[in-house]
Each structure stands twice: as structure tokens, then as C-alpha cells.
Amino acid sequence: MQQCPGVYHHKVERAQSLTEQLTLLRGIIDYARKQRSEWVYVQGYWKSFLFPIFKVMIVLHSSLYSVPALTMLSLLSRGLCQAVNRKSYPTVASFIRTYTTPSPTCGGTHDDEASMVTPSQLKAMLSNRNVQLFDVRNPDEYQSGHIPQAVNLPLDTVEESLKLPPESFKQKFEVKAPGKDDDNIVFNCRTGVRSGEALGIARQMGFHRARHLKGGLT
Numbered sequence: 001m002q003q004c005p006g007v008y009h010h011k012v013e014r015a016q017s018l019t020e021q022l023t024l025l026r027g028i029i030d031y032a033r034k035q036r037s038e039w040v041y042v043q044g045y046w047k048s049f050l051f052p053i054f055k056v057m058i059v060l061h062s063s064l065y066s067v068p069a070l071t072m073l074s075l076l077s078r079g080l081c082q083a084v085n086r087k088s089y090p091t092v093a094s095f096i097r098t099y100t101t102p103s104p105t106c107g108g109t110h111d112d113e114a115s116m117v118t119p120s121q122l123k124a125m126l127s128n129r130n131v132q133l134f135d136v137r138n139p140d141e142y143q144s145g146h147i148p149q150a151v152n153l154p155l156d157t158v159e160e161s162l163k164l165p166p167e168s169f170k171q172k173f174e175v176k177a178p179g180k181d182d183d184n185i186v187f188n189c190r191t192g193v194r195s196g197e198a199l200g201i202a203r204q205m206g207f208h209r210a211r212h213l214k215g216g217l218t
Contacts, residue, residue: 115199116214117186122147125184132178132185134158136198147188147217151175155189158198162205178207185210192216 117125125131126149134153135146142152151173153161161169162178169177178185185207187195195212202210 115196115211117211118214122186122188122213125186130184132175132182134185134187134198135189136187136194137189141190150188153187153198155194155198158201159205162202162207178210180206181209182207183209186213187211188213188216190216191218 122131122133126133126147129149131149133147133150135142135150136153136155136158137146138154139152142150146152153173161173164172164177166177169175185202187198187202187210189195189198192213192215195216199210199212
């Protein structure tokens with residue numbers, strides 16, 4: 001941990017398994033309790049399904065520094081985040097629930113209007129053939145029915161696929177590779193959950209104008 005005035009920061013390394021992360025976090029929780037810390041701030045993002053990466057900040061006492069720090073981190077985070085007061089973290093189980101439940105106040109939900117395309121907007125984009133539509137469901141779901149023009153890009157392959165050179169991407173998916181400045185990139189899934197996760201991955205990679213389909217296919 002790195003000490004700042006009243007605050008300890010710790011990043012749980014991505015190489016660790018989820019079990020190892022939770023074991024380490026158990027120690028962090030115990031440390032926070034012994035220090036009578038007032039807040040534990042948890043921030044994370046999904047590396048893949050059920051494999052989140054976390055950063056933890058322990059605020060040892062109230063100060064003019066700690067409150068805006070928590071607020072700013074909440075606004076800037078692009079994944080799971082949660083500020084938990086010391087009465088709310090007696091068990092590791094509570095942290096598991098925090099990690100596996102996206103907070104509605106966090107940036108990782110991508111439920112703001114600028115992050116979404118409505119069904120009517122997508123219909124117009126499809127009519128004008130002005131959309132790069134990626135269906136992030138599993139191949140069997142995609143084969144059972146999908147939007148015309150949608151390219152299957154399963155969620156667990158999004159990052160590696162978007163890293164492909166343009167020529168390799170076109171050869172693999174038979175469509176032009178999306179560009180980081182493109183404003184017509186849309187992800188979709190059945191309910192909008194996985195497409196939101198895909199959008200988070202894409203934006204972390206620099207595709208800041210990408211969006212996802214509001215409400216999914218349901």
C-alpha cells in the first residue's frame with residue numbers, strides 16, 4: 001500500500017485469481033478494521049466474465065482531502081465501484097456482493113444517453129447502412145437469431161478482437177475494422193448487460209465514441 005494523507009491505496013494485481021484477490025482483500029478489510037478506518041472505497045473493472053480487477057482505497061479518517069477524492073474517483077471510474085462505510089464491511093461475502101453487482105452510481109453501467117442507441121436510432125442507422133454493429137452474445141445465441149448486419153463478437157473476445165490489425169480484423173470478420181474515432185460503433189446483446197460490459201472494454205481501449213443498444217434485443 002502507498003500512503004497519502006489519511007488514505008491508503010492498494011491495487012489487486014490482475015495476475016491473481018479471484019480466490020487470491022479475495023484472500024488479500026480479507027487482509028485489507030482486517031487492516032481497515034484495526035485502523036478504525038471510516039471508509040473503504042472499491043473500484044474495479046471486468047477483465048472477463050466473473051474476473052474483475054480491483055483497486056481499494058482505505059480512508060483512515062475524515063478530511064477535506066478524502067471526501068473529494070472519493071467523489072472524484074466515483075465520477076471517473078469505468079467499472080464497478082463502491083464506497084462502503086465501516087458498518088457495511090464486516091464480511092468478505094459483502095465484498096463479493098459488491099464486486100458482482102454493478103453500482104448504479106458508477107460509470108461502468110453506461111446507462112447515460114450518450115452511451116446508448118435507442119431501437120429507433122439503430123433502425124435508422126441500419127436503413128442508412130451507417131453502423132458497425134457487434135453482437136456480443138455467444139455464437140449459439142447469435143445463430144439462433146440476430147439483427148441483420150450484426151457481426152458476432154462474443155464478449156470474452158472483444159478486447160483481443162479490437163486489438164487486431166485492420167487487415168487481420170477484416171479477414172477474420174469480413175467487415176472493415178472499427179476505428180477509434182468512429183461514432184457509429186454499436187454493441188448489442190439480449191438485455192444490454194453484456195453490451196454495456198463490451199462498451200466499457202472498448203472505451204478503455206480508446207473507442208470513446210462507441211455506444212450500445214438500449215435494453216438489448218428484449
